[in-house]
Each structure stands twice: as structure tokens, then as C-alpha cells.
Amino acid sequence: MKLINKDTDYAMQAIIYMAESKEGVVSVSEMSEKLEIPKHFLRKILQILHKKKVLKAYEGRNGGFSLAIPADKILLLDLIKIFQGPINLIECIFKKKICPDIRHCILKKKIDYLQGVISSELKSLSMASLSYRR
Amino acid sequence: MKLINKDTDYAMQAIIYMAESKEGVVSVSEMSEKLEIPKHFLRKILQILHKKKVLKAYEGRNGGFSLAIPADKILLLDLIKIFQGPINLIECIFKKKICPDIRHCILKKKIDYLQGVISSELKSLSMASLSYRR
DNA sequence: TAAACTGATACCATATTAGTATCAGTTTGT
């Protein structure tokens, strides 16, 4: 069971790298090298973050990406939602038969509670809080 | 992101079914029909539970399975561990580079805390508590 | 005007999950 996949992991690293970088704009090539992340894969990830308005993109030579939002406003939960969908721990059981009998209701309450705890924890974690330049 | 997969889901249903059953021994065929779970798949799952000493098995005609432990001692966490391995939300990041710098430490603390919360919640959920015959 | 970049998108490899099939052995009703 995994909470954070590669996309989210790499996205975090890249965002923190950008937040810590002196230059405004950082290219995929640079991040790929420094963070040792496959270039094409990282590019795909950053393109998604751009579409989601987390990053600004600059085309052409010397182009690259920069943060569109300050790092303390980018939450781990946001990234997980973007790359792994909403937190939904138990869709398999409740997707079709929604609370068909009491046992599922009890379970559902527990799961809902758990989801709440997880969400609020992940909300409390900003990319800025993970940077050494705090 | 899923907390409970099919194996665990079906295992729960079967265990609750056995706990609620009047007869001591219940066959896979019966449970497969009543719970609408593919027979061979369910069988594989119950064989695992037998190996793990959660169930007793009875061979031959009129054979089947019964609980080896009372339902209130079978915890959701146990089943998840059996079928999905230990709860380890973030192996991908920490497997190789264990806390290489501060950012991972902060993240690791949060994740560790979360894992604790999840574990204790799942521990508090017994199969008996999910049965209507409480 | 070519090098260095992003946009978009299609593709491939691998791992995990879900489900199927089957042969061997055990027990029991008739």
C-alpha cells in the first residue's frame, strides 16, 4: 500500500528544487540532472503541473518552469490529488453497493474518519515546510 | 489510492458470513453463491487464511471452513497484513535513501504519525464488530 | 538559423491485481 507514487515524489522534489533555486526559471534538463530523475518522465510531470496552474512555463531557449504559487501554498495533498486522484480508500466496497447493510455502515464511518485524518495531515504539509530554506 | 483490495474485501465478507452461520462448517461453494464472489478466487483466499491459522479447514465431502479464532479477535489490520503486506505508506521514498536530509525527516515524521493512526484505527475494527449479530 | 527549450501525445515495459483452471488427495453418502 503506497501513499505517494513516483509522479508525486518527483513533483515534490522538483517543486522544492525550484523554490530553492536562485534563478527564476529552471529547465527540465537541469532538474533532471541534479535530481537524477529521467528527463522525459520529469517533463511530463511538470507539464501536468503547468496545466494545473501550479507552475508557470517559459518556452524557447533558456526556457523552463517556475512556481506559479508560493511554495508554502503548495500542499502535499494538492499534489496527491493531481497525480493520484482524490483520497478514496475503499471505493471497491462502496462504489456500487452504498451502505447496503449495517456492517458496511460501521466500516464506512471508520474509513471516512481515517480519510479525514489523512487529508488534514497531508494538507498541513506544504512544499515550503519541506525545504531547508525555511 | 486504495486501502482495501479485493482479497481483503472478500476475506472480510467470508469471515463475517462464517461468524453468522449456524453450521460450524461452511463450504466455498455456499459462500461463493451467497456472497457472489468467484468461487476459485474465494477458495484461494480461504486457503491462505487457513495457512495463516485464521480458519480451520475440513477436507472431503461436507467439508469446508470454519473460524479458528473468534470473530472479535480477527482484526481488519490482520487481514490487510495478510493480503497486502504491512502498512508502509511511503517505501518508495525511504527505501534506499533513509532520511538523507531534513526535508525527508519532516515528511517521514508526518508519514510515521499517519501510519500509526491508520494502524490503530484498523486494529480497533474486529470482524465481530462488523457483523449484525453483535 | 540552429540550439535549447516547452506542448502535446502516442507508445512501451513492467508490476500488481483480479480471476481461472486443474490435478491430486480426503471424506462421506449410498
Add this chain to the structure above:
DNA sequence: ACAAACTGATACTAATATGGTATCAGTTTA
């Protein structure tokens, strides 16, 4: 005795998700 109804063990297949690659088109700038 023996076949039906069951489990033990294990191999196999299908579907889906994840991780990663490739490429053509367009943009910017030295």
C-alpha cells in the same frame, strides 16, 4: 466400492496501473 463434494497446491491468464520512452511541432534567443 465408488462417485460426489469437498480442500491442497500450484500454475496460468487477463486486466489495469505504474513507470518510463520517443517524437513531432512550435517558440525563443544567442
